Structures are given as C-alpha cells and as structure tokens.
Amino acid sequence: MATQNITMPQLGESVTEGTIEKWLVKPGDQVKKYDTLAEVQTDKVTAELPSSFTGTIGELIANEGDTIAVGEVVCKIEIEEAATTKKAPQNSPSTNVATSTKPTDQSMKTRYSPAVVRLAAEHKIDLTQVEGSGTSGRITRKDIQRILEEGFIPKASTQTDEKPVVEVKQQPVAESKVEKEFTPISSGDIEIPISGVRKAIAKNMVTSTQEIPHAWMMMEVDVTDLVSYRDSIKDEFKKKEGYSLTYFAFFVKAVSQALKEFPMMNSQWQGDKIIQKKEINLSIAVATEDSLFVPVIHNADDKSIKGIAKEIYELATKVRSGKLKSEDMQGGTFTVNNTGSFGSVQSMGIINYPQAAILQIESIVKRPVIMNGGMFAARDMVNICLSIDHRILDGFISGKFLARVKEILENISNDNTSIY
Helix, strand or coil: CEEEEEECCCCCCCCCEEEEEEECCCCCCEECCCCEEEEEECCCCEEEEECCCCEEEEEECCCCCCEEECCCEEEEEEECHHHCCCCCCCCCHHHHCCCCCCCCCCCCCCEECHHHHHHHHHHCECHHHCCCCCHHHCCCHHHHHHHHHHCCCCECCCCCCCCCEECCCCCCHHHHHHHHCCCCCCCCCCCCCCCHHHHHHHHHHHHHHHHCCEEEEEEEEECHHHHHHHHHHHHHHHHHHCCCCCHHHHHHHHHHHHHHHCHHHHEEEECCEEEECCCCCEEECEECCCCEECCEECCHHHCCHHHHHHHHHHHHHHHHHCCCCHHHHCCCCEEEECHHHHCCCCCCCCCCCCECEEEEECCCEEEEEECCCCCEEEEEEEEEEEEEECCCCCHHHHHHHHHHHHHHHHCCCCCCCCCC
16 A cells, blocks of 8 residues: 545635635545545635545544645545556566655755744754654644654754754734734633634735725715616516526626726736736625625626626525635626625725725615705615725726716616616
8 A cells, every 4th residue: 555645735826725624534434536535715715625546544634624735735545556656667677676655755844834833842842853744744733743642752952953944924913913912711701713714804804904005985876766677677587587686786787887998997906017907807795604705707797787697696606505616706806795785884895805996885775865956855875885906096087987887877777777
C-alpha cells in the first residue's frame, strides 16, 4: 500500500483557503475516485471536496472547523502501490530498488504558519525535530497537536544554525485588536463558535472597509406606477411561470440599463489602473439565517424583467437549499442589495470587494407627498442608497447614475413597460 495526500483544492478564482465544515468519511472507509470526502466552505461558496484516488481513508489531518490553505494536506489515503507507480522494464537496474513512500521533497520543512509558530513557542517545541506531514514536509498544526497528545515534547534548542522562514500573514488592525482584547464571559452568556462562512464574511468586509474609501449618497424614488403595474399582473404571472414577479426584478433591470449608459460605475480598482468591465454581471445579496451569499446574474442588461425574475428565484433557491455552486458566484461587476426585504428604509452598504459600488434597494413605503400644484397624495416611495469607491468614482458621475436609475423606475408602468 502507498500513502497519498488529499490537498485543499482551489474552489474558485482568487480563493486561497477553505474551511472543513463537515467530514463525510472517517479513517478506514473505502472510497472511490471522485467520491465526496468533505463539505468545504470558502469566502465565496460551499463546495464538495472530491477524492483524487480509489483507496482507504487514512488519517484526517484537518479537523472540522479548520481553515486550510489551498494546496495544504487535509487527509491521507491508502492506495494500491500499482496505482501510483509505473512498472519498471525487465532487466532494468531499477527493478531491484525498493520504492519509498516517504516524500523526499522537504522544501517546505522550515516554512511555518503563524499557528504552528505560536503553538511551538507556547510549549517550547523544537520544530527542527518535528516530522511534518504537510506538503513537501511542511509542519502542520495537526503535527504539533499530535506531539502534545503523545506527551513527548522535543525541547527547543538554546542555539541553532538554521533560521526558519516564518510565513507572516498580515492581520487587519481591527481583527488583531479583537484577538487581543476579550470581554470576560459572565454567567448566562452564550458562547457561539464562529462558522467558516461567518469568518469569510468578516474577512471580506474588513478588506473592503480598509482598502476602499467609501462615499455614500441616496435618492428617493416615486414608484407608484411600478407598484400598480406589478400588482396588477403578479397573480397571472405566477400562475403562468411558476415563480413570483418581485419588485426587485424591476430594480435590477433598471440598474442594468443605467450601467450601460454609465460604464464607469461598472469598474474595478487594480493597483495602478482602473478596469472598466465590459459585461454587466450583477451580484445580488441573498441571506440565510447566519450567512450572506452574492450569486451573480450574468449579462443582466440583455435579459428581460421576466428573465431576471427567473434568475433571482433560481439563485435564491440554490442558496437556501445549499446547492449554490462556485461558478454561480463568479464574475460579478456591480452589486444590488434588496435591503427592503428586511424592512430597512435607509442603509449604507459595504462594497463587495473589488467592485466599485453597491446599491441598496430599501422598503417601498406609502406616504403623503406634495404633488404639482401643492396638493397632497398618497404615493409609493422608495429610497435607493449608493455606496461608491471614491478612488474610482466621484459625486458627479455617481449622482447622474443614480438619477438615471430613478428616472427609469419612475417611468415603469402598464402603458410603456413589457416584462417579456
């Protein structure tokens, strides 16, 4: 039998790590190639970790809840020797040489993660005496934990000729402060472990607020005619199509039209340049009880209101059933958030990094409005709130964009708008 490593795969563009949410196998289980071994959560999507081999599960290196970098070992699998080695030609000198299953590549032996360095320092472990089970001999946190469980602690030397290379990951100031300053837990307090999804959300939000200088503006929109039109056809639409025609579909369509006219809103900051995206791919925020996902409606400007309504329904269904795929989350260029579904009437969104802006659609509220001629009338009003990356956008273009969205929405009616 030979031992092979199963590593954390890259589950999407720009994904650098994943969290083991749940193991679906245990040591000793027989698996086939491509069988699912675990459920993995990244900052973009929940995915499945497939087996790269047919064999018997050996050691589970990562625990549930552990966040593992792409390429790091998560478990080991025992396979038949013939499955990993080529048969040597007869009469070849190599036929008499035994094949060792111990990896000879030790290039990562002295590259330690912050967690490993911290544990070694706490327990005075000499890392040069530790055998690493990770890729290319790298020492993992699991290796240190195993040493502590066994009780044999190789003590740190007083002098060493080799200086280890320590991988230091820059921690945001806000996160570092939270890690150092803890509020005492009192009787009756409930301690809630942070899930992989919540960690990913926190990381993305911190990156956005620290790297992007946010600016904000709001406009109110009279959507009385839109509400009347949608309410007059919603029952027939659902009966015919099998899903609801939401107000949100009208808003998404209006945003996609305005982005076509103001393409700078559909941009990203990339170091020393700004990338104006050709495709209009709208990320829409979909929330569950403890998580927030942003699946993407691709080429929204080419779709009808009915087509957008269908995609909103299908993507939301995938999120809430746990069937959202990595590709459903990729390629977003601008985010539209339906905060009105929570009853919010005014909010400032945090930009979905690395996009240039996010638009919050608030609750539609009926209230008295002064009309032309000084008369009061009950109107359906909604606030649309825009957060922008001030490195890319300024108030002039953002204001014109928001005014165009307002104009489109205020002119949607039964007389001039088709949903097909």
